[in-house]
Amino acid sequence: MGKRTVEFSVGVFMVLGMIALVLMALRVSGLSMDDAADTYTVRARFDNLGGLNERAKVSMAGVTIGRVTKIYLDDKWYSAVVEMEINKSMSTLSKDTSAAILTAGLLGEKYVGLSVGAEEEYLKDGDWIEDTQSALVLEELIGRFLFSKAKE
Amino acid sequence: MLNRIADMGRYGVQVIESLGSATLLFANSLMWGGPGSAGFADLVRQIFSVGVRSLSIIAVAGFFVGMVLGLQGYTILVDFGSEAALGTLVSLTLLRELGPVVTALLFAGRAGSALTAEIGLMKATEQLSAMEMMGVDPLKRVITPRLWAGIISMPILALIFSTVGIWGGAFVAVDMLGIDDGAYWGNMQAAVEFYNDVAKGIFKSFVFGWVVTWIAVYQGYASIPTSEGIGKATTQTVVVSSLAVLGLDFVLTAVMFGGV
Amino acid sequence: MATDQPYVSVRNLTFSRGDRLIYNNLSVDFPRGKVTAIMGPSGTGKTTLLRLIGGQLTPDSGTIVVDGQEIGKLRRQQLFELRKQKMGMLFQTGALFTDLSVFDNVAFPLRVHTSLPESVIRDLVLMKLEAVGLRGARDLNPAELSGGMARRVALARSIAMDPELIMYDEPFTGLDPISMGMIVKLIRGLNSALGLTSLLVSHDVEESCSIADYLCLVSGGRVIGFGTPEELLNEGSDEVRQFLRGDPDGPVPFHYPAPDYRQDILSGGR
Numbered sequence: 001m002g003k004r005t006v007e008f009s010v011g012v013f014m015v016l017g018m019i020a021l022v023l024m025a026l027r028v029s030g031l032s033m034d035d036a037a038d039t040y041t042v043r044a045r046f047d048n049l050g051g052l053n054e055r056a057k058v059s060m061a062g063v064t065i066g067r068v069t070k071i072y073l074d075d076k077w078y079s080a081v082v083e084m085e086i087n088k089s090m091s092t093l094s095k096d097t098s099a100a101i102l103t104a105g106l107l108g109e110k111y112v113g114l115s116v117g118a119e120e121e122y123l124k125d126g127d128w129i130e131d132t133q134s135a136l137v138l139e140e141l142i143g144r145f146l147f148s149k150a151k152e
Numbered sequence: 153m154l155n156r157i158a159d160m161g162r163y164g165v166q167v168i169e170s171l172g173s174a175t176l177l178f179a180n181s182l183m184w185g186g187p188g189s190a191g192f193a194d195l196v197r198q199i200f201s202v203g204v205r206s207l208s209i210i211a212v213a214g215f216f217v218g219m220v221l222g223l224q225g226y227t228i229l230v231d232f233g234s235e236a237a238l239g240t241l242v243s244l245t246l247l248r249e250l251g252p253v254v255t256a257l258l259f260a261g262r263a264g265s266a267l268t269a270e271i272g273l274m275k276a277t278e279q280l281s282a283m284e285m286m287g288v289d290p291l292k293r294v295i296t297p298r299l300w301a302g303i304i305s306m307p308i309l310a311l312i313f314s315t316v317g318i319w320g321g322a323f324v325a326v327d328m329l330g331i332d333d334g335a336y337w338g339n340m341q342a343a344v345e346f347y348n349d350v351a352k353g354i355f356k357s358f359v360f361g362w363v364v365t366w367i368a369v370y371q372g373y374a375s376i377p378t379s380e381g382i383g384k385a386t387t388q389t390v391v392v393s394s395l396a397v398l399g400l401d402f403v404l405t406a407v408m409f410g411g412v
Numbered sequence: 413m414a415t416d417q418p419y420v421s422v423r424n425l426t427f428s429r430g431d432r433l434i435y436n437n438l439s440v441d442f443p444r445g446k447v448t449a450i451m452g453p454s455g456t457g458k459t460t461l462l463r464l465i466g467g468q469l470t471p472d473s474g475t476i477v478v479d480g481q482e483i484g485k486l487r488r489q490q491l492f493e494l495r496k497q498k499m500g501m502l503f504q505t506g507a508l509f510t511d512l513s514v515f516d517n518v519a520f521p522l523r524v525h526t527s528l529p530e531s532v533i534r535d536l537v538l539m540k541l542e543a544v545g546l547r548g549a550r551d552l553n554p555a556e557l558s559g560g561m562a563r564r565v566a567l568a569r570s571i572a573m574d575p576e577l578i579m580y581d582e583p584f585t586g587l588d589p590i591s592m593g594m595i596v597k598l599i600r601g602l603n604s605a606l607g608l609t610s611l612l613v614s615h616d617v618e619e620s621c622s623i624a625d626y627l628c629l630v631s632g633g634r635v636i637g638f639g640t641p642e643e644l645l646n647e648g649s650d651e652v653r654q655f656l657r658g659d660p661d662g663p664v665p666f667h668y669p670a671p672d673y674r675q676d677i678l679s680g681g682r
Contacts, residue, residue: 006200013204017308020315024350028318030244030341064342126163185490188524273510283509284564285466286521287496288572364539 009022028080039066040125044099046080050110052101057111058084065090076099084112086123094119098131110135174370181295181369189287194297202263202298203305207312209262210255214246214313216256218320221245225321235331239340242321243314247344247353248409251314253401256360259306260393264368267298268389271372272382280373295369302368306361307354314353334374351366352408359404360397367393417480419444419577419609420465425474427457427464434460436491436633437476442626447603447610449624451655453664459504461630462579465611466501467491479576496525500570504585506562508554508569515550518569525573538665538681540568544598544619545623560591563621567598571606581610584619596623617656629655631664 049071058066066086074081086093098118101110114129133152212225225241240404270296274280318340325331344350368389375385418441425438434457438675442448450458463469465476467483470617481494486511508517518537521530528536541547544564554562563583570578580599584592600623603610612618620627629637629644629652637652644652654662670676 006197009204010196010199011303013199013207013308016207017311020308020311023315024311025346027337028247028315028340029344029346029350055345057342132270187489187496274488276507277510278503278507279509280511281463281468282501282503284468284526285495285499286570287491287494287499288521288524359529 005145014120038088040088040091041083041085042093042123042125042127042129043081043083044078044112044132045074045077046082046099046101046132046134048134048137049080049082050081050101051138052110052135056109058086058114059111060090060093060114060116065114091122093123095121095123095127096131097123097129097134099129100133101135103136141150169195170370170374173297173374174366177370177373178299178366179290181291181299184292186298187290188283188286188300189205189292190294190297195300198297199305202267202301203309205266206259206305206309209258210309210313211316213254213258213317214251215312215320217250218242218246218317218322219324220330221250221317222321222324226325226331236335237339237343238321238325238331239318239336239338240343242325243344244349245382246314246317246321247349248292249401249405252316252353252356252360253397254351255310255313255357256306256364256397257394258311258369259361260364260390260397262303263302264364264389264393265386266385267302267365267368267381268372268375269370271295271298271369272377272385273374275345275373275375276377276379276382281393298369299365302365303358306364307357310357310360311354315372320367355390355408356401357405359400363396364393367396419445420478420611421477422461422465422547423462423475425464425476426472427460427469427474428472429457429460433633435471438630438634440628442609442611442628442629442634444609445603445607446625447599447612447623448619448626448628449612449614449620450628450630451615451620452629453655454615456630456632458615458630459581462581462611462613463500463510466495466499466579468594475564478671485605495571496521498576500564500573500575502567502570502578502580502583504582506554506559506566508557508562508566510554513550513555514546514552514557514565516574517554517565519568521572536572540572541565543571543602544568554595558591560587561592564598567595567602571602574606575608577609577611580610580614583612584614584616592619599623610666621656627656631655 052068052071054068054071057064058068066084068082068084070083072081073079074110081097093114096116096119098115098117100113100115102113103110117131179316221242222238225238226235229235229238230242271280274290274294282295283290292322322336325336326333371385371389371392372382375381420442422440423430425435426433426436447511450461452458460469464471465478465483467486470484479498481490483491483494488495491653495536508514509520515537516588518540519533522533522536526533538547538550539567541550544562544567546564548567549557549561549565552566557565581600583595587595596619597612599612602608612620612624626639627637627641627644628635629648637648639648641656645656650662652664653659654664660666670681
């Protein structure tokens with residue numbers, strides 16, 4: 001094996017590795033170059049998260065516009081606080097935007113769905129979303145259903 | 153009974169001894185420089201024999217593994233009517249687990265055993281001793297470039313394995329089973345995260361490359377320099393490094409993905 | 413350094429491998445500029461002695477001084493420096509690098525240790541190869557060489573850096589008479605031409621006697637005779653003369669120690 005062949009094929013090998021990495025980034029994980037740093041944080045309080053995870057999607061009208069970054073329990077109110085990063089490109093969310101914990105499909109993962117409100121003022125970094133709707137918990141639903149049936 | 157316990161004790165001492173000398177070998181050969189140290193050209197040549205020569209088996213294996221994942225995943229997911237999630241299943245399985253692990257196992261069989269045999273043979277034919285007597289440190293000349301070639305090649309091979317596998321899965325899913333092209337890639341892109349899936353997978357393969365190459369060069373360097381000893385060391389390389397990869401995979405998975 | 417000082421000086425050397433004591437309080441001097449053959453029965457650790465002198469093995473106790481430098485006291489870096497500048501070693505199998513051609517094998521130490529331009533290296537390599545008569549074989553691979561040729565290439569490689577001390581490990585083993593004759597001529601010729609100090613491990617009495625200035629007979633972990641071949645043949649102890657003449661029985665018995673033959677047979681395995 002000539003020296004040139006060796007060097008050339010090692011070069012090709014390295015380039016293949018680079019191509020694989022780029023494909024992984026762009027085609028497989030759908031990474032776009034601008035989203036990482038340009039976000040702002042908003043917070044919301046929920047009574048029940050029903051299995052929402054950190055890193056869950058935050059979407060509006062089905063389009064992902066951010067991610068859940070932190071979940072913790074507020075020890076004064078005993079309610080769950082969810083911190084989420086919203087892309088800077090979506091900086092025009094009105095102050096009375098509402099947040100709900102929704103499920104993708106019947107058994108799919110939980111995500112935060114935002115619905116836009118009517119106010120003129122926009123949410124800023126560190127603001128709270130006041131209007132929230134907790135996750136649907138299947139046991140509670142069934143319990144309520146049975147209870148109302150029994151009353152009839 | 154006493155003999156048994158003594159045997160166990162001796163075995164334990166042997167294991168600790170070889171761990172110690174393997175660590176010394178690693179520490180002494182990790183850094184470049186020293187009497188007659190290898191150069192960049194040696195590294196390139198070793199990447200060729202460790203990495204490029206393993207490329208074809210890795211690519212073919214990756215393609216088949218991806219296709220099998222596509223088929224198996226389809227038969228399970230179609231029962232739940234969620235065959236659109238096939239892309240997610242194939243890509244996450246490959247990126248997080250099968251890519252790094254299967255590549256490492258194939259790498260141990262293909263490149264690891266070859267490394268052990270090569271170094272063992274150099275020892276048996278006194279080439280390593282001859283180097284020492286020429287004032288050339290065989291650790292720096294022989295072991296260092298091979299160690300680094302393994303550490304560099306393995307993540308590249310794992311990336312290629314996963315990439316080929318994902319496209320193999322796409323071939324089965326989209327072209328053979330008729331899943332919508334957009335669903336396969338779209339769901340995948342929604343689920344796969346670069347830092348949490350791709351980067352962690354690369355980190356895994358980096359660790360595996362390091363462990364497998366380390367075990368391979370150590371087994372070769374410490375082998376008994378006879379044809380029987382080299383054969384034994386080669387087997388030992390494949391066995392020990394495969395087990396090490398699987399064990400480490402559990403630890404890494406628990407640390408990186410387990411808490412989520 | 414005075415020229416009448418020994419080049420290699422071994423003092424009170426003790427070395428054991430596992431439970432086996434190989435050298436017990438061995439002291440010997442190897443004179444400068446001479447060919448000394450280290451001889452002795454198989455398994456007495458003659459090759460081990462070369463490796464101890466080269467610093468590849470460390471003695472349990474005792475000192476080895478090579479050209480005024482004590483091997484055991486050198487740091488790793490200094491030891492490599494000493495080997496590079498002063499030592500050459502010819503291994504039993506030649507130990508050529510199988511992935512390099514004959515030319516590159518001889519060029520290897522030059523390329524690693526010097527920054528000479530390639531044209532100078534080429535001239536040096538061809539000179540060394542000419543000295544062993546293999547200039548025409550420069551493009552062959554080690555696998556294409558016969559045993560004798562491989563050993564000659566290895567010899568060219570070990571003199572590439574112009575060492576002061578060259579150690580030959582069993583240079584005659586497994587060679588046909590013609591190749592053996594070539595090696596004998598080369599060892600003798602190199603020693604007188606370059607003024608080397610040569611140490612030669614062998615158990616071929618005839619060849620060793622024909623080229624060695626001194627013989628050093630080692631048996632049972634100690635030196636049993638040191639002197640010129642004539643001295644030893646005429647004035648050595650019984651054991652020395654038995655070895656040099658190749659007598660089957662003598663101070664070294666033909667029989668491995670065993671109980672009395674007659675009794676052993678008659679006991680019928682009980």
